[in-house]
Amino acid sequence: MKDIFSAGGETSSTAMEWAIGEMxxxxxITKRAQHEVRSIYNDKGNVDESRLHELKYLHAIIKETLRLHPSAPLLLTRECGQQCKINGYDIPAKVDIIVNAWAIGRDPKYWIEAEKFNPSRFLDSEIDYKGNNFEYIPFGAGRRICPGISTLFVLAVFGEPSQEVIELALAQLLFHFDWKLPGELKPQEFDMAENLGWTIRPKNDIQFIPIP
Known part of the structure; x- marks a missing residue:
């Protein structure tokens, strides 16, 4: 799995690995996503960009993936503009602040069953990647949101940077294949341990058997 997507850049391949691993x-969740994709594209016989906007559940899967597994767990450092107090702590001006996006996305104060992978929480939700909702900041927040948000979803196999590319890739996999774990491995036994680093990748390569 890692070899297939490595050419698309580390953040892209990581997002794809986590999304597929969670499904x-x-x-x-996989069955619901497959039903959505196959219902929308069945008459065409293939997945293209024309109806990606109709894949509401798949879009929610990607949002939920980035909530639990942001591309960078610690955002780029920010300089505090003026002295302030946060949660009882005095923060001096000019100090560098590091924001833990991984912890924010799992904070039970803002998320029901915060550790559970539940894409439905994003259905009919206005929360998006733009950084205006501070409980969900996989790329940063506010005016200085990460300028590389669109390039996160680059996969070299498609040759163009676009937020739609990751949706297109997952939709094609869901449309054309059923997925099976190797051997007698059961879904509940699937290891989703994290390998800590500048980005958080799955500790073990994600392996599955595609069945046409």
């Missing part, structure tokens, strides 16, 4: 671990 493999949650077969009912």
């Amino acid at each position: 493999i671990k949650n077969p009912e």
Whole structure:
């Protein structure tokens, strides 16, 4: 799996790995996503960009993936503009602040069942990647949101940077294949341990068997 997507850049391949890993671990989510994709594209016989905007559940899967597995767990440092107090702590001016996006996305004060992979929480939700909702900042927040947001989803196999590319790739996999874990491995036994670093990758390569 890692070899297929490595050419698209580390953040892109990481996002793809986590999304597929979470779907493999949650077969009912996979079935719902497959039903959505196949219902919309069945008459065309293939997935293209024309109806990606109709894939509401798949879009929610990507949002939920980035909530639990942001491309960079610690955002770029920011300089505090003026002295302030946050949660009882005095923050001096000019000090560098590091924001833990990984912890924010799992904070039970803002998320029901914060550790659970539940894409439905984003259905009919206005929360998006733009950084205006501070409980969800996988790329940063406010006016200085990460300028590389669109390039996160680059996969070299498609040859063009676009936020739609990751949706297109997942939709094609869901449309054309069923997925099976190797051997007798059960979904609940699937290891989603994290390998800590500048980006958080799965500790073990994600392997699955595609069935046409």
